Amino acid sequence: MTDPARRRPAEPSQAGVTAEIAALGGSGGAQPRMDYPPYRSSLLRHPSKALQQADPEGVEWFAPMFGAQDVNPIEADLTIQHRGVPIGERLTVTGRVSDGDGRPVAHQLLEVWQANAAGRYIHQGDQHPAPLDPNFTGAGRCLTDSDGCYRFTTVKPGPYPWGNHRNAWRPAHIHFSLFGSAFPQRLVTQMYFPGDPLFPYDPILQAITGARDRERLIATYDHDLTIPQISTGYRWDVVLTGPRRTPTEQS
Amino acid sequence: MTGTPGQTVGPFFEYALAYPGGSELVPRSDPGAVRLFGRVLDGAGDPVPDALIEIWQPAPDGSVVQRAGSLHRDGWTFTGWGRCATDDAGQYGFTTLAPPSFWSIAVFARGLLDRLFTRAYLTSDDVPLSIPDDRRASLIVGREGAGYRFDIRLQGEDETVFFSFPGYRD
Ligand SMILES: [Fe+2]
Numbered sequence: 524m525t526d527p528a529r530r531r532p533a534e535p536s537q538a539g540v541t542a543e544i545a546a547l548g549g550s551g552g553a554q555p556r557m558d559y560p561p562y563r564s565s566l567l568r569h570p571s572k573a574l575q576q577a578d579p580e581g582v583e584w585f586a587p588m589f590g591a592q593d594v595n596p597i598e599a600d601l602t603i604q605h606r607g608v609p610i611g612e613r614l615t616v617t618g619r620v621s622d623g624d625g626r627p628v629a630h631q632l633l634e635v636w637q638a639n640a641a642g643r644y645i646h647q648g649d650q651h652p653a654p655l656d657p658n659f660t661g662a663g664r665c666l667t668d669s670d671g672c673y674r675f676t677t678v679k680p681g682p683y684p685w686g687n688h689r690n691a692w693r694p695a696h697i698h699f700s701l702f703g704s705a706f707p708q709r710l711v712t713q714m715y716f717p718g719d720p721l722f723p724y725d726p727i728l729q730a731i732t733g734a735r736d737r738e739r740l741i742a743t744y745d746h747d748l749t750i751p752q753i754s755t756g757y758r759w760d761v762v763l764t765g766p767r768r769t770p771t772e773q774s
Numbered sequence: 775m776t777g778t779p780g781q782t783v784g785p786f787f788e789y790a791l792a793y794p795g796g797s798e799l800v801p802r803s804d805p806g807a808v809r810l811f812g813r814v815l816d817g818a819g820d821p822v823p824d825a826l827i828e829i830w831q832p833a834p835d836g837s838v839v840q841r842a843g844s845l846h847r848d849g850w851t852f853t854g855w856g857r858c859a860t861d862d863a864g865q866y867g868f869t870t871l872a873p874p875s876f877w878s879i880a881v882f883a884r885g886l887l888d889r890l891f892t893r894a895y896l897t898s899d900d901v902p903l904s905i906p907d908d909r910r911a912s913l914i915v916g917r918e919g920a921g922y923r924f925d926i927r928l929q930g931e932d933e934t935v936f937f938s939f940p941g942y943r944d
Binding site for chain 2: 564
């Protein structure tokens with residue numbers, strides 16, 4: 524994808540963007556700032572008017588349902604989608620999805636997508652001159668179990684360059700898409716790996732302006748999940764706040 | 775508990791999230807089939823070619839559908855949920871049934887750091903009274919041929935009304 528930022532006459536430097544990030548540090552809430560100039564593509568794409576507060580109505584108290592006909596269990600293993608084995612550090616990512624009261628989000632759809640070990644997406648628009656892996660597509664799905672738990676097998680994605688500013692690199696991440704039990708719980712986010720040196724340089728992660736809030740997107744290495752001779756293990760739990768149903772609506 | 779923060783869907787989601795039949799909640803041949811379509815536009819009025827639109831709606835009689843099968847549609851089961859990525863002209867389109875009041879819509883895009891929620895109402899009567907007069911029109915579909923047009927303007931004077939739901943990661 525040609526990012527419009529790539530065509531700007533005066534390409535901003537990392538130092539300039541890092542200074543902008545520092546100036547906005549701590550200025551937002553627990554969620555990303557929608558208006559976050561260091562991420563250039565947000566400039567024309569964030570709402571400029573206040574969001575209108577409302578209670579969910581009707582169908583919004585519910586979420587779409589997915590079932591066995593929607594997701595084949597093998598879709599949770601991104602390393603067996605082709606004839607050969609993908610190159611990269613094989614890993615297991617697992618965790619629990621819960622609502623704002625800690626109850627499990629059970630039997631619900633979870634989708635993931637990511638770059639390969641070299642930092643290249645199979646998406647047509649990805650022009651990063653790193654190799655594609657014929658044995659890796661980088662997309663998977665699963666349903667959470669009755670405890671709200673999910674588990675994927677994949678390879679560790681590589682960091683990749685992008686057009687936001689000169690020498691911009693995304694920290695390694697896996698994209699996640701989740702549903703709760705009510706539509707407003709819908710979440711699309713990214714999971715990161717602990718200790719990535721690219722964190723402070725990345726305007727997408729830093730759009731969550733509080734350090735403790737950013738930590739909620741960083742998985743934990745868990746040696747108990749590491750499988751001898753096979754793969755390393757990471758744990759990452761997700762909280763989808765809500766639903767807040769009134770007694771009437773619950774009946 | 776604090777909700778897990780959102781992040782942009784990024785530019786490279788289509789190969790993973792879009793799928794055949796995603797935007798066809800019913801076959802076009804369904805006697806009740808209608809088209810819900812429109813464009814996603816940025817603050818300069820330019821099309822957003824890398825947005826993802828999801829709709830969630832009840833059946834025409836108002837009942838909430840709780841049926842699986844949205845990812846592998848069998849051609850008979852209306853699930854109430856659909857997904858469509860915008861094309862190079864920023865256009866999306868669904869083949870679906872008309873709900874009694876509104877389609878609930880989630881918007882994702884590169885450059886959009888978190889999802890947005892809006893509603894496409896069939897008539898102005900159902901738009902919540904809390905919405906200021908000069909912004910209500912942005913929530914109402916326009917009739918166009920046999921379909922309903924609902925353009926989504928992410929920013930600007932005629933910006934679409936987006937909702938936040940207290941208690942939900944607001
Ligand atoms: Fe990415």
